[in-house]
Amino acid sequence: MKYVPSDHLLPGMISLKSIYNRRGVCLLGANHVLTPPIITQLCNQHYPGVFVYDEFPELGKMNPGFGEDWRISEVKAQHILNVDRVIFFATSVVESILHMEDRLLDMVELKEHKHDIYTHSVNVAMISTVCGIGMGLSDQELKELATTAMLHDIGKLAIPDEILNKPGKLNDDEMELMKSHSQLGATILDQTSALTNEMKKSILMHHENYDGSGYPTGAKGEEIPLYARIIHVADVYDAMIQKRSYKKPFNPLEVVEYLMGNAGIMFDIDVIYSFLRYVTIYPVGTMVTLSDGREARVVKNRPNQALRPVVVLKETKERVDLAEDRRYFNLTITGGECVFHEGDGLEPRGPVHMLA
């Protein structure tokens, strides 16, 4: 629960209590989804603010002893009213990325927050959007893609917490239950008219592999909806760069090698190409090692040059454009680490947001 001043209310928020004006007229009932007209009315009437539910209530509080049907209906009761809010948020993600100059997405930005299903979903929505832009999707398609990405793991809300957060390896039964989340997600959203069939099918199929080796249906190639093929890449990428209770984060080169090595096997090659154009592999501030052993710091990235950023050499402070400077064409980056040191004479770390 939180208190939000009227001029900060957003469509999709849900009221916790009924509110009344001075004459005792009910302005807004409890458990009501706020819409733009309701918010405008509250502002016009100078109503100070509203107690609303947290956007995404604590996950995994459900008793694992209850059956699947119960868990699905519980998730629907808790979350389904928020679909409009998810669409609103996904639209704002797409619009902010569309307004960025070069639309590069910085890995550091994706790693800065506590990692849970919600932040993972936001990351996947952002990565999917830039991939979708690279693949020429229309604005409407991008909004649908981002909304689908925000909801792709909603089925995990029906998976018991002990399994979701188990520090060790899952046993076979637990793994089967975990894998059921894509089917559960499709079931939870089945009756939601705000989503197209393509979006629902993409939630069901976001773990399908391009060669047919994925789940739950074993579909392959273009049988898998485009949104699902894009979300699959974004999902795996975000999972690899994050630290989890049972694994360390992979370094950027390992992630790129994994994605490229699996292009055409797990992933759609066109999606991987688009991904490599727009997602920054060595974010500004990363210390990298060049193939001649010298160390340098990344100071600038550009689209289409994910593996050859502009760097400053640690020893000489020389600024080198690995993509443009002919003297360095034979050099490659052999390792990189997102460790930041202030005050060592190299160029300061740039903004840690999506680079504009």
Ligand SMILES: [Fe+2]
């Ligand atoms: Fe998933």
